[in-house]
Amino acid sequence: MSDPISIIALCLALIVAGILIFLFKKRVIDETAIEGVGQILDGIPAEAGSPFEMIREYSKIAVRTVEQLVKNGIIQKDNTARKEKAMEIVETAAKIDGLEYGAAEKEIADSCVEAEVYNLPRNQKSPDGAEE
Numbered sequence: 001m002s003d004p005i006s007i008i009a010l011c012l013a014l015i016v017a018g019i020l021i022f023l024f025k026k027r028v029i030d031e032t033a034i035e036g037v038g039q040i041l042d043g044i045p046a047e048a049g050s051p052f053e054m055i056r057e058y059s060k061i062a063v064r065t066v067e068q069l070v071k072n073g074i075i076q077k078d079n080t081a082r083k084e085k086a087m088e089i090v091e092t093a094a095k096i097d098g099l100e101y102g103a104a105e106k107e108i109a110d111s112c113v114e115a116e117v118y119n120l121p122r123n124q125k126s127p128d129g130a131e132e
Contacts (some may be wrong), residue, residue, distance in 0.1 A: 049096065056108075066085050
């Protein structure tokens with residue numbers, strides 16, 4: 001990952017992700033655009049064992065773990081508490097696997113956790129557009 005092109009690509013991806021999240025929160029774009037970007041990103045093979053891929057997997061596990069902890073009443077249903085716990089799980093997993101976890105990795109984790117929360121079934125709309 002020390003390749004300059006990889007670092008530039010990662011920085012650009014983080015910037016684009018931040019812009020998309022901002023535009024979605026401001027309701028400039030809708031979930032269809034986000035889903036399209038997600039499908040494109042899913043089609044891009046990530047290098048197995050790359051820091052990005054590892055953080056992405058940690059984020060998936062962390063979000064699902066936090067959802068279960070909320071269901072069991074172990075943590076509050078507060079968005080801030082859930083996000084903090086998910087980020088804590090990602091950081092712990094990264095450190096256990098010996099992955100360097102600095103500011104860039106934390107930013108990636110933040111974006112990946114947000115993406116995973118969006119993908120939760122409770123945040124999806126039915127095909128006819130009605131809220132579930």
